Amino acid sequence: MTAEADALDAPDPHPVTGLDDVVHQRVRLGILTITHEARRVEFGYLRTRLELTAGNLSQHVAVLETAGLVEVEKGYEGRRGRTWITLTAAGSTALAEEIGRLKLLIARVETTDAPG
């Protein structure tokens, strides 16, 4: 039997195996969602909406930035420092894939739970 035939015989991988830890984390998924909707979002808005401390949020943003999913731009408005976060193309794709996997996972669970 060839490797190709083995692949065809193998069952579909469970959606859980495709989940990306960077994106699947609840706060980071929230950051990506807000940034996707807002197109560009200020650090303070994220902190308020996600109810996080500045330090905690900074670390989550840093994880996403390192993964290339968001871009961080720091600047000043008057004397006040402002940090703006923008979603990258990779971030947009990662978010769409994560939501797709979550839907698949829910569908799989509902199918398994169904009686009969």
Place this chain on the structure above:
Amino acid sequence: MTTDAVPAGGDPRRLLSDVRALAHRVRLDQRITWVALLVLAVVTFVAIPIDAYSLHADCGSAADWITQPDGHQSCHIHRAGALVYWPPALLLAYGAIAVYAVRTARARGLGVRVLPYVLTGAALTVVFAAAWLGWRAYLGSHPVPTEPFPYWVMLLDRLVAPAGTIGVALLVLARLERNLPLLVFTLGYLVIVLVPVAAQWHPAWGYNSILGGFLPQQILNGVVLLAGAVGFAVARRRQR
């Protein structure tokens, strides 16, 4: 504190529900619906005296009248001030809405969503001005039509008129804001604009009766926009 202070993952249903709730919250925070409607209502109300002052009716003799299929008679009416007032007023209005949107979004810490709406509104204003100038150029080189225009021509005329372009641009805003109540409101507004209230007047009744025939529709357009602005402002206050 680590990046894993909040438990990773979780129930997928809850995660999806959180995603949807956050997306909805951001859209609400980005909306500027009531301000746009208020600005457009003001522009519509200011137009009333200007349109009235610049109204010109060729109803001097019975020969100028057009007999409608239903037996009613009408005459040619020109709103000479339309091109002077509406294009600059609408462009200023859309400019003001854009400035408000950018400033508000920046203050709230969000990106701007409504710029395509502003550009659509401005483009439709240019279409209105071009149609108006084209029609005037046509009349300059052709005899004035003596037959009533077909219904579809009148419908198209109302659609590219300022009140119609305001409605079409609002459809774009409803799409951008994913705002179902605004979509319903705009469809209602467009019905009112495209199927105007019947103006009962006779050319022989003079200028005031002609003016009286136009006023109710313009006032209605303005009142609908103003009512929409108040309604969306109250709804927004309740959502906070």
